[in-house]
Amino acid sequence: MTVRRASPWISQLERRRPVVALEGNEAADTVVVGGGIAGLATAFFVLRDTDRDVVLLEQGLVAHGATGHNAGQAVAALEGWFDEMAAELGEAEVMQGYREVLSGWDRLQDILTRLERPGDLLRVEGKVALSTPEAVRSLMNERAKWIAAGAPHMAMAVVKGALSDLPEGVKEVSEGEMMRVLRTIDRRYIAAVCMASGVLNAAVLTEALAEHLLVAYPKRFRLFERSAVRRARLGDEVAVTTDRGTVHGDNMVLCTNGYTDIEMQACEAPVYQGNVKGVVGFMAGRFGDGPDGAEAFFRGAEHGYYYLTRRQYAGRPFICIGGPEEELGADERYDAAKDYDPQAYEHIDAFARETLGDRDGWDMEWHGLMGYTPGGARLVGADPGSPSLLYNLGCNGIGLLASLAGGWKVAQLMRGTLFPHSMFDPSRLARDRIMRIV
Ligand SMILES: Cc1cc2nc3c(=O)[nH]c(=O)nc-3n(C[C@H](O)[C@H](O)[C@H](O)COP(=O)(O)OP(=O)(O)OC[C@H]3O[C@@H](n4cnc5c(N)ncnc54)[C@H](O)[C@@H]3O)c2cc1C
DSSP states (O other), X not given: OOOEESOHHHHTOOOOSOOOOXXXXXXXXXXXXXXXXXXXXXXXXXXXXXXXXXXXXXXXXXXXXXXXXXXXXXXXXOSSOHXXXXXHHOHHHHHHHHHHHHTHHHHHHHHHHHHTOGGGOEEEEEEXXXXXXXXXXXXHHHHHHHHHTTOOOOOEEEETTXXXXXXXXXXXXXXXXXXXXXXXXXXXXXXXXXXXXXXXXXXXXXXXXXXXXXXXXXXXXXXXXXXXXXXXXXXXXXXXXXXXXXXXXXXXXXXXXXXOOOEEESSBOSOOGGGSEEEEEEEEEEEOOSOOEEEEEEEXXXXXXXXXXXXXXXXXXXXXXXXXXXXXXXXOOOOTTOOOOTXXXXXXXXXXXXXXXXXXXXXXXXXXXXXXXXXXXXXXXXXXXXXXXXXXXXXXSSOHXXXXXHHHHHHHHHTTOOOOOOTTXXXXXXXXXXXXXX
């Protein structure tokens, strides 16, 4: 089997729009930088919920960043253990952040309804599989916290005899049942938690959103691709400059997945190339069989974590697995065309063999960039030093619903809505004094 180094989600894009680059100067109330799901969702909610007009600038093409290179699973989760995040960011702030991510489901529904594309999201039952008693106890703690924050009920099952003290409401099952639930031949998993989940092609959705906004708001929305922002001057007004022109506006929203080498003038910007950790995530996919679903497997002994989704793709069942990651060096730039460590795909092979007994190889392999801001959480809202600079970024590995929720929140902030403190507030970086004065 020949493996294509290509993202299945980008392969499904059917672009009908010409590429229009910024040539000359423009003016808009809001300048959005970044044409991934975060940028288009931000533009959508600003256009829908305010009377502001929007110019969006994308350095490459819409949906070709992380939005086109992920696992395509919609799930309301935070990357990190609740207690650890609460110790660093505050318990109430983490609870609020989780509620915001959870609201991403409603925002996704808003967009699907507006685009008249309800079929773009396939609801599936998500399962998290755990292999050690310590991980099971930690996850029980997590589950209780998320339920307290408003998460829908999450059923949990544990293999008989695996835990000495079984909490109320947790179902005991045989090892065989557990393997059946998780659809694996691997006997190592002793517990599973179910959560609402969905699969989608985020690139197709984002491109559809771009097309829709151009048609629905011909006077209030302009989109320029192949227009990398080099410089931004901030103050009461903003001036956002590419190689071929400048957009003047009241404010600017950075939706650049955390990575930015934009030269910021007159601002205390907490996000810049040097303090965002770049992590490359690897994925492989193949046509196979079996019903749709989404499972995440935590393999305690080796601290490994893999995620597996199954969905219909081009009319056939498609299995896609991810997990291995590679951290980039401090000054290393991500190269979408580069062959990073081939061992990453070997790890995926090994996982597939142990989990599915599978020796079929892969039809497609791809990788994408995750940006981790200090503290690991995304940034949503205004810069503590320069209110005309707002953020909806800090992609990390579970960012689709969070990007939608962030876009909505940014639009409401522009309307003057006040929100409880959240772990995503950019002020956390000011508090930690992780700032650079340019
Ligand atoms: C391997 C992998 C698997 C993942 N799996 C999942 C998953 O299953 N579920 C989930 O919820 N999340 C997942 N994620 C995360 C998810 O993909 C991201 O959170 C989401 O796509 C981020 O969207 P974004 O718009 O912030 O970033 P991007 O899609 O990267 O968009 C940012 C855009 O900004 C542009 N840009 C940057 N700098 C400039 C500039 N100076 N001027 C103009 N434009 C600029 C870039 O070109 C890019 O198009 C995964 C990520 C990876 C890498």
